[in-house]
Amino acid sequence: MQRTNNTEVTVFILLQLWDSPDGQIVFFISFVLIYVLTLTGNLIIIIICRVEKTLCTPMYFFLSHLAALEIGYISVTIPKMLHNSVSGVNSISFVSCLTQLYFFGSLGSTECFLLAIMAYDRYLAVCKPLHYHTLMTSRLCNCLVGCCWSCGFISTMSSILFISTLHFCGPNQIQHFFCDISPLLKLSCTDVHHTETLIFLLASVILVGSCLITLLSYFRILSTVLGISSKAGRGRTISTFASHLTVVAIYYSTMIFVYVRPTTANASSFNKVLSVLYTVLTPFLNPFIYTLRNKEVQGALRKLNHWVILPVQTSPLFS
Template structure:
C-alpha cells in the first residue's frame, strides 16, 4: 500500500481502558474528581507559599514550580480522556495527537529536571549552609526554573517531529488513554527501529542523567547527616528531604520502568497501567505528600485556613 495518507485528514482512535469503558459515565466522574483534586491541591500549595512570607525560600519556590508542572501534567491528558469517555467516536486529530504527545513529554522532562534541581538545592542547604543564601539567590532560582522548562520544551522537539513524519497506513487505534510515544509509533507501517533507538537513547540521557544528579546529591546529604552527632539533629535534617525523596521514588520508579528498557520487553497494556502512576497519581498525590510530611507547609496551611474561614465566621 502506498504511503498516501494525508496527516492533515488523519485521525486516531483512542481505546482507553477497556474495563472503564464499560461504565463511561462513572469513569468520567472518577477522572473528573481526580482532576479537580489535582488542580485544587496544587493550587493550594502555590497559594500557601505565595501568601506566607516564611515560605519565601528557594526550597518552596521550587515546590510551587513543581505544583505548576503537576497541574500541567494532568491538564495535557485528563480533559481529553474525559471527552473520550463521553464521546461516541473517541477520535483525536493527528495534529492534536502530536501536540498532546509533545506537551506531555515536555512537561515530563521538565519535572525530571526540576526534581533534580530540588535535590541539588537540598544538597547545598545541608552540605554547604554558609554559602547557600549567596548561591541560591532569587535571580539564580528563576534562571534555573526557566532552564528546566526550556530543557523540557527543546529536548523532545526533534523526537516528536520525527514521529509526525511517519506514515500511518495501518490501524489507527491507539491502545492507550492518550497519545504516548510507544502506542503511536507502533501504528506506523514503516521501519521504526532506528527511531525507537533514538527515542530510547534520548530517554536514557534525560532520565538517567537527572536521576544521577539526585542520587549523587543524596549521597552527599546522607554523608552530612551521618556526621551529625545527635539523633534529633539527624532526624530534623532528614525531614527536610523526606517529602522530595518520596516523590522521587514514586516518579522515577515508574518512568524508568516505562522508558529505560528494551522495547522487546514492552507491553502496551502494562505500559498503559504504569503510565497512570507518573502522569496522574503522582501529580495528584504530591500536594498531599508535601503538606503532610512538611511541617512548615502544614503550619502555613493551617494558618491560611484559620484566617480565611474561622476568623471571618466569628466576625
C-alpha cells in the same frame, strides 16, 4: 518492513483504562476526585508560596514551579480521557495527538530537570548550610527554573518533528489512553528506526541523567543526616527523606522502564496501566509529600484561613 496500504490515517482511536461498564463508573468517579484534589492541592501551594513571605525561599520557589508543572502534566491527559469516557467518542486527530504528545513530553522532561535541581538545592541546604544562601541566590534560582522549562520544551520538539514526518496507513487504534510515543510509533507504516534512536537517546540523557543527580544528592543528604546527634531530629529528617525518595523512585523507575528502551517491540498494554503511576499518582502525591506536610506550610495555611474567615465574621451581615 513498510506496509503497502497507502491510505493516510488522520484520526486515531484511544483506548480506555477499563473495559467493563461497571468498572467504568468506578474509574470515572475515582479519576475525577483525584484530578480535582490534584488541582486543588497544587493551586494551594502556588498561592501560599507567592503570598506568604516566610515561604519566599529557594525550596518553596522550586516547589511552586513543581506544583504548576503537575497541574499542566495531569491536565494534558486526564480531561481528554474523562471526556472520552462520558461521550463514548475515543477519536483524536493526528494534530491533536501530536500536540498532546508534545506537551506531555515537554512537561515530563521539565519535571525531571526540576526534580534534579530541587534535590541539589536540598543537598546544598543540608550538607553546605554555611554557603547555602551565598550559592543559591534568587538570580540563580530564576536561571535554573528558566533552564528547566526551556530545555524541557526544546528537547521534546525534535522528537515531535521526526514523528510528524511519519506516515500512518492503518490500523489506527492506539493501545493507550493518551497519545504516547511507543504505541503511536507501532502504527507507523514507514521506517521509524531513526525516530526510535533519537527518542531513546533523549530519554536516556534526560531520565537517567536527572535520576542520577537526584539520587546522588539524596544519598549525600542521607549520609549527612545519619551523622546528626539528635535522635528526634534524625528521625524526622529520615522520615521526610524516605517519603521524598519513595515518590522519586516511583516516578523515575516507571518512566525509565517505559521510555528508555530502544525499540517499540517492547510496547505492551501493561504500559497503559503502569503509566498511571507517573501521569496520575505522582502529581496527586507530590503536594502532600513535598509541601503540605511541612510545618511552615501548615502555619501559612492557618494564617491564610484566618485572613479569609475574619472579614466574613466581622461583616455587618453577620453582626
